[in-house]
Structures are given as structure tokens and as C-alpha cells.
Amino acid sequence: MAKKTKSDPSAQAMTDVEWVIMNVVWEQEPCAAGTVQEALAETQGWAYSTVKTTMDRMVTKGLLTRKAIRNLNLFSSAISPDKAKRGELKRLLRRAFNGALSPMLQFIVEEEELSPDEIQQLREFIKQAGKKTK
Numbered sequence: 001m002a003k004k005t006k007s008d009p010s011a012q013a014m015t016d017v018e019w020v021i022m023n024v025v026w027e028q029e030p031c032a033a034g035t036v037q038e039a040l041a042e043t044q045g046w047a048y049s050t051v052k053t054t055m056d057r058m059v060t061k062g063l064l065t066r067k068a069i070r071n072l073n074l075f076s077s078a079i080s081p082d083k084a085k086r087g088e089l090k091r092l093l094r095r096a097f098n099g100a101l102s103p104m105l106q107f108i109v110e111e112e113e114l115s116p117d118e119i120q121q122l123r124e125f126i127k128q129a130g131k132k133t134k
Helices: 016-028 033-044 049-063 081-095 101-111 117-133
Strands: 064-069 072-077
Touching: 016 033, 016 049, 016 072, 016 081, 033 049, 049 064, 049 072, 072 117, 081 101
Parallel strands: none
Antiparallel strands: 064 072
16 A cells, blocks of 8 residues: 655545535635635534634645745645545545455446436446547
């Protein structure tokens, strides 16, 4: 298993709270902690200090960068949404399916109630993947 390092933010597992904050940062970056707190005020009700402390920890983890302009700290993502999702998927595969994709897909097909549209989309994804390997 790869060692988690600050230099590789995709190796850092994000908490649910960090995912919520990252989604706001990805939409509004660069942004201040107050901007993030305001964006989440209605849905989360988090205090400014909670958001700021979490964002400071995310800087330490290598998930965010911080740039000080006078007395204002602007935060930006240090990881793209795709890279974050890739890391999360790899952790899920490793933990729940011993790193194997096929058993996970089988589980989804058997356990989830997929709509006909979702089934068709899966077929298209598989068809496109087959074309890439040729």
C-alpha cells in the first residue's frame, strides 16, 4: 500500500466534512473561509471557526493551498475533483472489494435498483471501454 504523504494529496482520505468544503472551494476558488461558511450556512449551519479550522487542517493535509493577501487568506484546491474521486474510489475498491473492480460492479448491478436508463449507460460505458483497449 502506498504511503500517504502531504506531497500526494490524492493519497489523503477526505472526511465527509472535507468533501463538503472542497465542493464549495472547487466552485468558487480562490475563496476565503468566510465565503465557504456563507455558502454552507443554510445547509450545514457551521460556525465560521469550524470552517476555518477545518480548512487550515486541509492545508496541512495538502488538500488546499492558502495565499495570504494582507489580512485575508484565500484558499484554493491542491487536488482536482477527478483526482479526489479517483483516490476515493481506489480506497473503496481496496477496502470493500480487495482492489478488484469487477466484484464491485457486480455488487452494484445486483444490489442497486438500476433504471433502464442507468443500465443502458453502463452498457455504453463498457462498449466505449472496449474500444479503448483495441
